[in-house]
Amino acid sequence: MELKEYLSILAKRKWLVAAIVLLACIATGVKSFYYTTPLYQASAKLIVNQAFEFEGTSMLDLSTMQTNITVINSYKEIIQSYAILNKVASNFPDLKLDANQLRSGLSIGSSAESQVMDLTFVSTSYPQAAKAVNAIAETFRTTNPEIMKVDNVTILNKADAEAQAMSINTSPIVLLFITFVVSFMLAVGLVFLLHYLDDTIKSEKDVEKELELPMLALITKIDKYGARSHKTSASTPKKVGEGSYATLNQ
Numbered sequence: 527m528e529l530k531e532y533l534s535i536l537a538k539r540k541w542l543v544a545a546i547v548l549l550a551c552i553a554t555g556v557k558s559f560y561y562t563t564p565l566y567q568a569s570a571k572l573i574v575n576q577a578f579e580f581e582g583t584s585m586l587d588l589s590t591m592q593t594n595i596t597v598i599n600s601y602k603e604i605i606q607s608y609a610i611l612n613k614v615a616s617n618f619p620d621l622k623l624d625a626n627q628l629r630s631g632l633s634i635g636s637s638a639e640s641q642v643m644d645l646t647f648v649s650t651s652y653p654q655a656a657k658a659v660n661a662i663a664e665t666f667r668t669t670n671p672e673i674m675k676v677d678n679v680t681i682l683n684k685a686d687a688e689a690q691a692m693s694i695n696t697s698p699i700v701l702l703f704i705t706f707v708v709s710f711m712l713a714v715g716l717v718f719l720l721h722y723l724d725d726t727i728k729s730e731k732d733v734e735k736e737l738e739l740p741m742l743a744l745i746t747k748i749d750k751y752g753a754r755s756h757k758t759s760a761s762t763p764k765k766v767g768e769g770s771y772a773t774l775n776q
Contacts (some may be wrong), residue, residue: 535721536714543713550709551702558701564693566652568685570663572643574598574678597674598643602634604673605645605666613669618661621654628658642682648694656685 611625635644645663649655663681671677
């Protein structure tokens with residue numbers, strides 16, 4: 527099938543494509559502006575930096591750094607444990623969040639070969655998200671020596687509760703663009719699917735394509751008044767003798 531045939535198929539159902547794209551964009555716009563609760567994200571950073579002392583001076587070597595990196599996976603589990611989150615919920619009642627809510631909003635990440643852990647918290651209020659992530663970081667820092675018997679965690683930076691933040695899930699322009707692209711692709715796919723499933727013969731080309739034979743005659747559609755369905759002007763009947771005729775000499 528050539529490009530012209532593809533374009534011809536799309537042109538036949540262009541209103542279907544336009545309707546699907548328009549409805550999808552309208553639905554996305556309405557949901558984005560009226561039915562989406564904005565979410566905000568705040569983050570804090572922790573660093574694992576245990577060192578050993580040599581002649582009264584704290585030193586870091588490669589093996590110590592590798593040890594610090596290895597224990598980060600354990601620290602991730604400890605931070606998300608109820609031993610930490612229950613303490614956060616009880617020590618910071620102004621957050622109005624229980625341990626389960628704290629756990630559902632908390633995410634912890636770390637880059638490869640790094641001693642830094644990123645704590646992020648998502649909430650419907652940015653000040654609440656900032657206070658929650660700071661409370662979790664501080665509680666873990668003070669509680670970890672009791673659990674791991676080693677004091678090697680430092681808060682690198684805290685979230686600023688007074689900062690101006692943008693919501694992470696309400697960007698109408700981006701959502702509308704994504705919706706337009708996705709709905710257009712789905713509409714085009716639906717058009718070609720309908721064309722593939724439609725095996726009816728609608729034109730002379732369809733006959734020639736199916737039978738692989740030239741068409742010899744065409745029967746036009748006649749309405750109940752005896753007029754052809756083709757949009758041709760009705761010719762006035764001619765009298766006998768009028769008009770041109772072919773003779774045997776011609």
